[in-house]
Amino acid sequence: MTPNLLQAFAILSMLCCSTTAQSYNDTKTLINDLMGTYNKKVRPVETVSEVLNVSLTFYLSSIISFDEQEESLTTAGYLRILWKDRSLVWQTSQYNGVAMMFVPQDDIWKPDISLRNSFSTFTGLGSSYQNVIVENDGTVYWDPFQVMKSTCSVDITYYPYDTQECTIKLITWSYTKDDVNLLSHSGIIKSDYSESSTWNLVKSTFEVDNDIIASITYTLTLERKPRFYVFNMILPVILLSILNLFTFVLPLSSGERASYGITVFLSLVVYLTLVAAEFPKNSDTASHLAVWLIIMVSLSTLAVILTIIEARMVSRDEGNHPIGKYYRKFYGIVMYLRCKSCKKRVNRVESKVASSKQDIISSYSDEEFNPDLKWKDITDAMDYVFFLGIVIFTILITLILLLMLMFNADKVTGGYSSYEQ
Numbered sequence: 001m002t003p004n005l006l007q008a009f010a011i012l013s014m015l016c017c018s019t020t021a022q023s024y025n026d027t028k029t030l031i032n033d034l035m036g037t038y039n040k041k042v043r044p045v046e047t048v049s050e051v052l053n054v055s056l057t058f059y060l061s062s063i064i065s066f067d068e069q070e071e072s073l074t075t076a077g078y079l080r081i082l083w084k085d086r087s088l089v090w091q092t093s094q095y096n097g098v099a100m101m102f103v104p105q106d107d108i109w110k111p112d113i114s115l116r117n118s119f120s121t122f123t124g125l126g127s128s129y130q131n132v133i134v135e136n137d138g139t140v141y142w143d144p145f146q147v148m149k150s151t152c153s154v155d156i157t158y159y160p161y162d163t164q165e166c167t168i169k170l171i172t173w174s175y176t177k178d179d180v181n182l183l184s185h186s187g188i189i190k191s192d193y194s195e196s197s198t199w200n201l202v203k204s205t206f207e208v209d210n211d212i213i214a215s216i217t218y219t220l221t222l223e224r225k226p227r228f229y230v231f232n233m234i235l236p237v238i239l240l241s242i243l244n245l246f247t248f249v250l251p252l253s254s255g256e257r258a259s260y261g262i263t264v265f266l267s268l269v270v271y272l273t274l275v276a277a278e279f280p281k282n283s284d285t286a287s288h289l290a291v292w293l294i295i296m297v298s299l300s301t302l303a304v305i306l307t308i309i310e311a312r313m314v315s316r317d318e319g320n321h322p323i324g325k326y327y328r329k330f331y332g333i334v335m336y337l338r339c340k341s342c343k344k345r346v347n348r349v350e351s352k353v354a355s356s357k358q359d360i361i362s363s364y365s366d367e368e369f370n371p372d373l374k375w376k377d378i379t380d381a382m383d384y385v386f387f388l389g390i391v392i393f394t395i396l397i398t399l400i401l402l403l404m405l406m407f408n409a410d411k412v413t414g415g416y417s418s419y420e421q
Helices: 003-017 024-035 227-248 257-278 288-314 325-337 341-348 357-365 375-415
Strands: 052-067 072-084 100-104 113-115 131-135 139-142 145-151 163-172 180-183 199-209 215-224
Touching: 024 100, 052 163, 052 199, 052 215, 072 163, 145 163, 163 180, 227 257, 227 288, 227 375, 257 288, 288 375, 325 375
Parallel strands: 052 180
Antiparallel strands: 052 072, 072 139, 072 145, 100 131, 113 163, 131 139, 163 215, 199 215
């Protein structure tokens, strides 16, 4: 076959197989025909009594912020809203196969869906520059992207291992259940969701309510990521509480115990202020962490008070202020607890060998066998008891706090699968 015949055959094949392309004029004619008599103020139904079904799906993009002080949640995403507009139906054969067109959202009727629990301003969805997609059977697709700031009640009981449940309630502001019926089959879609650096989204649910006014309520269950708060808040406070324990290890004779205790007290108060700054001022619940900090501050205050009392006691003169029998009895009990009785008692009580606990305690609390007992010995015994008491109490309170926080964290993560719908 010659080249000229091949070229002629190729041109003939192109002409036979070509189809008529949709042109600009076809779409222009379609829009003019449909929009010429269109009234966006009228609900697009055949009869006034007909209820218009509007389907809504929320595509969550990100959690921008969660402000505990304001008790507000800011999220970003877009809504897939679709309905059938009976005034926007056409036959594709009449417009050269045009089956879809783009129309500015403000040029057609659309449901006035709004955020019911808005935190700041009340605004409609979308923007004037956004378009809607209209198919030839009248189906309208509206995808308004929105940054929504909604109110959210805060529960700080288990801070920083807390979970928060926040709702995003969307309603048709003007229409009742007899006009518009909201539907949702998918709830929140997280295919485009970007993970927050502060919160884990552990669960999301939705509820449709068309009793009086059509509404859809989305509920987000958020779990705080505690690592930042553990390293920058909890661990420093635990270390400060350990310093608080050693208040009674520092000798009274150094003259620095009171200033040491006050320094630890002020440090705990600073951290208490930092924690309180994270909490909402109108919260109805108290944080376990804040209660624990108050207990530590109270212990530090008590340590300073006891230090001042001991400093007053150690300066007493035994001649003017004899050591009473109750102090001696207390000293004897402490000596028994410190297990220093056996060897010293044999040297000081020659022929009397103690055969019981009461004998040991009596030998140290009896003035006859302890004529040189000083007020310094009493304060040393008090330091021993106070140190043991504050250590046991601090460890007990700290373990209770950590167990409560960890138990709540396990309960939350164990109750929900990752990104459960």
